[in-house]
Amino acid sequence: MSVTTLSEVEERHSREAIEREIVRFEERIRELQSGTITPEQFRPFRLKHGTYGQRQPGFQMLRVKIAAGVLRPAQLRVLADIADEYSTGRGHLTTRENVQFHFVKLENVGAAMRLLADAGLTTREACGNTVRNVTACPVAGICPGEAFDVTPYALGVSRYLLRHPDFHDLPRKFKIAFSGCENDGDCAVAGIHDVGLIAQVRGSNGTPHRGFKVLVGGGLGSLPTTAAVLSDFLPEEELLPTIEAILRVFTETGNRKNKLLARLKFVLRAKGIEEFRRLVTEKRKVSEAPAETLAVPSPIKPSLVTIAPTPRSFSAAEPQSDPEYDRWAGHNLMFQRQAGYGAVWVKLPAGTFYSNQMRGLANVLEKNELTGVRIAVNQDLVIPWVPFDRVRAIYNGLRTLDLATAGARTISDVTGCPGATTCNLGITRPLTLADVLSRELNGYTDPEIQKLRIKISGCPNSCGHHHIADIGFYGNVRKVGEQQAPYYQLLLGGKVNADGVRFARQIMAVPARPIPAIIRELLAFYQQDRQAAAETFSAGVARTQDKTIKDWLLPLAEVT
Ligand code: HEM
Ligand code: SF4
The missing domain is CATH 3.90.480.10 (Sulfite Reductase Hemoprotein;Domain 2)
Structure with missing residues (x-):
C-alpha cells in the first residue's frame, strides 16, 4: 500500500495532463474514422470522456460535470460559447447538476474539451462506468437547517476520485451526493445514491467534531432502492479512505456480466449490510487515500x-x-x-x-x-x-x-429529463410536457398544492426522478387503433424527508395530451376529499385506494 499525496492528486489535473488526455481522445476519433477501431471499441472510451451517443445518428451529447453544482461567471460564459459554437445555442441542466449539450459533432468534442479545461471544467467520467458528478445541496453553506457547509467536502471527494487510475472502469456507474441535513428531499436526496453523505456534528470531550452519516446502495431505475446505513457517524478525516474502500469493494464484488444487475444496490442485496460493512472495514485498512482531510474551499463563497x-x-x-x-x-x-x-x-x-x-x-x-x-x-x-x-x-x-x-x-417548477427529444432510450418527450405544465399550473394559491413536486422521465429509468415526486410520470406508448400514442404512467405519493425515502406508487397509464387536465382533476379531488385543511396531498394519497383515484380520473384518460 502506498498513500497518495495531495500533490499527486493535483498532478492528475494539471493542464498538461489534461491536454494529453484530449490529444488521446482525438487520436481515438481518427482511429475510429479510419476503421482501426470499431464503434464498439470506441464506445466505452467515449463514455469515459463524457460523450454520449444520441437518438440522432452522427451527433453526440456532451455532458459537463459541475462538481457540487458550483459555477463561476467566467465558466457560464464558456458554457455559452460551447452552446453557440458546437451545440444548439442552449444547454440543459440535469438532475445530477451537470450541464449537457446536444447535437455536438464528434470532431468538435476535442475543441469543446479544451475550452472547458481552460475554465476548470471537464466532461471526464461524466458517463460510462465511472464515478459520476459529485453533487451537493444547492444551498449548502447558506441553509438555515444544515449542520455545516458540505461544499468543500464534495469538491474534495470529486477532486480525489476524478482521474483516479483505479476507478474509471467500475462494474457500473457510481453516484455520490452530499447533504447538509436529513431533510434533503428538495436538495441533494442522499438516500437515492450509491453513496449518500449527510453532515452531522458530534461532541467529543466538549469539542464538536464534524462527520457524516453514510448511506450506501440507493438508486432509482427499474428497481428503486432506498440506501442502507453504513455508518451513523463517520468522522470527516475518514471520508476519503472510506469512500475509496467502498469503491474497492464495488470493483471486486459488482456484477460485470449483467449490466442490469451491476449497480451497488445489487451488491447490498446479495451480501446484506453487515457483510458489506465488514468488507469495507477490511479495505479501509489498505486505503491509499491521503492522510489529510481533502476539503476544497468553495470558489463562490464571498471572502468579505x-x-x-x-x-x-x-x-x-x-x-x-x-x-x-x-x-x-x-x-x-x-x-x-x-x-x-x-x-x-x-x-x-x-x-x-x-x-x-x-x-x-x-x-x-x-x-x-x-x-x-x-x-x-x-x-x-x-x-x-x-x-x-x-x-x-x-x-x-x-x-x-x-x-x-x-x-x-412550487408545483409549476417541473423537473424533466430530455427523453425522446434526444435520448436513445426515450419513449416520450418530458421537456414538452414540463413546459406546458409549468405554464398551466402557475395559478394555484393553496399552500398545500404549491408545495407539490411534479417530475417526469421519458422512460422507466427515472433520470427525471419520477419515483420521488408527489406526482410523477414516466413515458411509455400504447397502440390506439393503428397508431402508437404517447402515454405516461402516473405515480403518486413519493416523498423524501427526514424520515427517509418513500417511492411513489404506480396508479395508471394516461395519454400524454390530457395530462394538464388530469392533474387539475387530481388536485380538485384532493381539495374536495381532504379530511382537514392541513391534510397533505401525500397523506391523502396514502389513505386513498388506487381504484378510487382511477375511477375519478378515467373519464379524462380515455383517448377519443
Ligand atoms: C443520454 C441519455 C441517458 C441514458 C441512456 C441514461 C440511462 C440511464 C439508466 C439506464 C438509468 C438506470 C440506472 C440503473 O438502474 O442502473 C438511469 C438513471 C438515472 N439517470 Fe440517466 N440516462 C441518460 C440521461 C440522463 C440525464 C439527462 C439525466 C439528468 C437529467 C440523468 C440522470 C439520471 C438519474 C438521476 C438516474 C436515477 C438515479 C440512479 O442512477 O439510480 N440521466 N439513466
Ligand atoms: S429517463 Fe429514459 S428517456 Fe429520460 S434521459 Fe433517462 S434514459 Fe433517457
Whole structure:
C-alpha cells in the first residue's frame, strides 16, 4: 500500500495532463474514422470522456460535470460559447447538476474539451462506468437547517476520485451526493445514491467534531432502492479512505456480466449490510487515500461578508406596488442563515438554459459583485449571497433575460429529463410536457398544492426522478387503433424527508395530451376529499385506494 499525496492528486489535473488526455481522445476519433477501431471499441472510451451517443445518428451529447453544482461567471460564459459554437445555442441542466449539450459533432468534442479545461471544467467520467458528478445541496453553506457547509467536502471527494487510475472502469456507474441535513428531499436526496453523505456534528470531550452519516446502495431505475446505513457517524478525516474502500469493494464484488444487475444496490442485496460493512472495514485498512482531510474551499463563497439587518418583507417599495415582483419574491427568494443575505432561485423549465441567458447571468452576477451560481437537483439555478439591498437589481437583471419567472420550488417548477427529444432510450418527450405544465399550473394559491413536486422521465429509468415526486410520470406508448400514442404512467405519493425515502406508487397509464387536465382533476379531488385543511396531498394519497383515484380520473384518460 502506498498513500497518495495531495500533490499527486493535483498532478492528475494539471493542464498538461489534461491536454494529453484530449490529444488521446482525438487520436481515438481518427482511429475510429479510419476503421482501426470499431464503434464498439470506441464506445466505452467515449463514455469515459463524457460523450454520449444520441437518438440522432452522427451527433453526440456532451455532458459537463459541475462538481457540487458550483459555477463561476467566467465558466457560464464558456458554457455559452460551447452552446453557440458546437451545440444548439442552449444547454440543459440535469438532475445530477451537470450541464449537457446536444447535437455536438464528434470532431468538435476535442475543441469543446479544451475550452472547458481552460475554465476548470471537464466532461471526464461524466458517463460510462465511472464515478459520476459529485453533487451537493444547492444551498449548502447558506441553509438555515444544515449542520455545516458540505461544499468543500464534495469538491474534495470529486477532486480525489476524478482521474483516479483505479476507478474509471467500475462494474457500473457510481453516484455520490452530499447533504447538509436529513431533510434533503428538495436538495441533494442522499438516500437515492450509491453513496449518500449527510453532515452531522458530534461532541467529543466538549469539542464538536464534524462527520457524516453514510448511506450506501440507493438508486432509482427499474428497481428503486432506498440506501442502507453504513455508518451513523463517520468522522470527516475518514471520508476519503472510506469512500475509496467502498469503491474497492464495488470493483471486486459488482456484477460485470449483467449490466442490469451491476449497480451497488445489487451488491447490498446479495451480501446484506453487515457483510458489506465488514468488507469495507477490511479495505479501509489498505486505503491509499491521503492522510489529510481533502476539503476544497468553495470558489463562490464571498471572502468579505457584511452582516446587515434582515428586512421584514421583500414587497416592492411603495408607492408603486409591483404584484409581479412580490409574487416572484414570495417564491424565488429565500433567507440565508447569514443575516442580511438571501438566495435567489431561478426557475428554468426542465433545466433548459440558453446561451444569451448564460452570458447575461454572468454579467448580472459581476455587476452586482456576486461570485457565482449553483445548479439545483430540480434543474433550477440558485444565486447565493445576494445582499438584501441588491435583490431588486438582480430581479430587474433576471427579468431582461427571461429568468425571473415566479413559482420556483412550487408545483409549476417541473423537473424533466430530455427523453425522446434526444435520448436513445426515450419513449416520450418530458421537456414538452414540463413546459406546458409549468405554464398551466402557475395559478394555484393553496399552500398545500404549491408545495407539490411534479417530475417526469421519458422512460422507466427515472433520470427525471419520477419515483420521488408527489406526482410523477414516466413515458411509455400504447397502440390506439393503428397508431402508437404517447402515454405516461402516473405515480403518486413519493416523498423524501427526514424520515427517509418513500417511492411513489404506480396508479395508471394516461395519454400524454390530457395530462394538464388530469392533474387539475387530481388536485380538485384532493381539495374536495381532504379530511382537514392541513391534510397533505401525500397523506391523502396514502389513505386513498388506487381504484378510487382511477375511477375519478378515467373519464379524462380515455383517448377519443
Ligand atoms: C443520454 C441519455 C441517458 C441514458 C441512456 C441514461 C440511462 C440511464 C439508466 C439506464 C438509468 C438506470 C440506472 C440503473 O438502474 O442502473 C438511469 C438513471 C438515472 N439517470 Fe440517466 N440516462 C441518460 C440521461 C440522463 C440525464 C439527462 C439525466 C439528468 C437529467 C440523468 C440522470 C439520471 C438519474 C438521476 C438516474 C436515477 C438515479 C440512479 O442512477 O439510480 N440521466 N439513466
Ligand atoms: S429517463 Fe429514459 S428517456 Fe429520460 S434521459 Fe433517462 S434514459 Fe433517457
